[in-house]
Amino acid sequence: MARASFGIGTVRVRPGYAREVELPITRLVTGAEITLPVRVVHGREDGPTVWVTAAIHGDEVVGIEVIRRVLARLNPRTFHGTLVAAPIVNVLGFTAGDRYLPDRRDLNRSFPGSARGSLASRIAHLVMTEVVGRGEVGIDLHTGSFGRTNHPQVRADLDDPRTRLLAEAFGAPVMINARLRDGSLRAAARERGAAVLLYEAGEAWRFDEWAIEAGTAGVRRVLASLGMTDPVATPTAPSLVSRSSSWVRARRTGILQIDAVLGQRVSVGDRLGSLSDSFGKTLRLVHADRSGIVIGRTTAPLVNRGDALIHVAGLDEAVEPLPRHHLNPDLDPDLDPDLDPDLS
Known part of the structure; x- marks a missing residue:
């Protein structure tokens, strides 16, 4: 039909x-x-x-x-x-x-x-x-x-x-x-x-x-x-897999130089960049305050104190991926088609 x-x-x-x-x-x-x-x-x-x-x-x-x-x-x-x-x-x-x-x-x-x-x-x-x-x-x-x-x-x-x-x-x-x-x-x-x-x-x-x-x-x-x-x-x-994330924020106003790249794995204390004045004098270093992976960053060269600089997602190392199988309920009898699907 x-x-x-x-x-x-x-x-x-x-x-x-x-x-x-x-x-x-x-x-x-x-x-x-x-x-x-x-x-x-x-x-x-x-x-x-x-x-x-x-x-x-x-x-x-x-x-x-x-x-x-x-x-x-x-x-x-x-x-x-x-x-x-x-x-x-x-x-x-x-x-x-x-x-x-x-x-x-x-x-x-x-x-x-x-x-x-x-x-x-x-x-x-x-x-x-x-x-x-x-x-x-x-x-x-x-x-x-x-x-x-x-x-x-x-x-x-x-x-x-x-x-x-x-x-x-x-x-x-x-x-x-x-x-x-x-x-x-x-x-x-x-x-x-x-x-x-x-x-x-x-x-x-x-x-x-x-x-x-x-x-x-x-x-x-x-x-x-x-x-x-x-x-x-x-x-x-x-x-x-990540279940939490947070932004590393500027602790001073200055010109930002970011060393970290998107997708980079970082640990607490790792150097992510620096803030300098207009003559290149370093005002403050930027360090990771959590371990995880860099999932976002600012593209602005000038930042003010408190601005979001680098987004780090913590990694859930202990959770194993669910078994990979077909998602079509008609082809996969183990998948319950009546599950209440959710999103976020």
């Missing part, structure tokens, strides 16, 4: 086809319509429905390229299940060159939104209704905020068995057991019963190739682990 078509907005996508859909958001004062671009890949074969989102913050462009590369390699005629991809969620921020919406609201603090609320609330409601609400698994793609860059990492609820398996399948260098934030897409999707991975890598307004490659490979691995595509290469090493 052939699959049913997939409805989104006012459009229906037939099985074995991919289609781009424009979901109306608002109109400019000129009367021009602003829409949310979505591409649906509706496979010919049965399978799960997965959504992938990027650029919830308008300056986070790495995820846009990740989605483009993932979509370029999918064939709806051989695809199992359905993929709903929204590469630019914050269309207004992206086109204006801004992280936030025109009213300065953070879209990722506006979920689940309301059809009658503010612009941010309306966009959040649209995304929840037409994208998130249609899938049981989601991947939300982010980068560091302005002036910061992040090592490739997945943030998720690692205590939820199915979410943990998805995070392991993604295969980022680090996976972090991260708490939920009120108003975030992850928190709202949690209430809808979705299992969500948040991918962080790179810097705002930059196409960092290393971040794009890791994100593209990770999304493709998740799709393969769900039985939606053919198997793909596994990562060379399992993800390191």
Whole structure:
């Protein structure tokens, strides 16, 4: 029996086809319509429905390229299940060159939104209704905020068995057991019963190739682990596990020279950099106050006392990865499809 078509907005996508859909958001004062671009890949074969989102913050462009590369390699005629991809969620921020919406609201603090609320609330409601609400698994793609860059990492609820398996399948260098934030897409999707991975890598307004490659490979691995595509290469090493992280902060104002690099393993007391005055006189050295791995750093040369400099995640060396097996309940009888998937 052939699959049913997939409805989104006012459009229906037939099985074995991919289609781009424009979901109306608002109109400019000129009367021009602003829409949310979505591409649906509706496979010919049965399978799960997965959504992938990027650029919830308008300056986070790495995820846009990740989605483009993932979509370029999918064939709806051989695809199992359905993929709903929204590469630019914050269309207004992206086109204006801004992280936030025109009213300065953070879209990722506006979920689940309301059809009658503010612009941010309306966009959040649209995304929840037409994208998130249609899938049981989601991947939300982010980068560091302005002036910061992040090592490739997945943030998720690692205590939820199915979410943990998805995070392991993604295969980022680090996976972090991260708490939920009120108003975030992850928190709202949690209430809808979705299992969500948040991918962080790179810097705002930059196409960092290393971040794009890791994100593209990770999304493709998740799709393969769900039985939606053919198997793909596994990562060379399992993800390191972290359950806590903190920023090393500047103890003086000065010009920053960072010696540590993203992904570097550090121990308490290790030198991470230094602060100097405008003539090069060293004012203070920067040392690690915890052991772990560097997952983020500032890119600003001038820092004030108290500014966040280097983000270090502590490593959970004692926890062994869960057994790797297929995440598609239809193909894996040991995975309980009724588990309440969680996210963070």
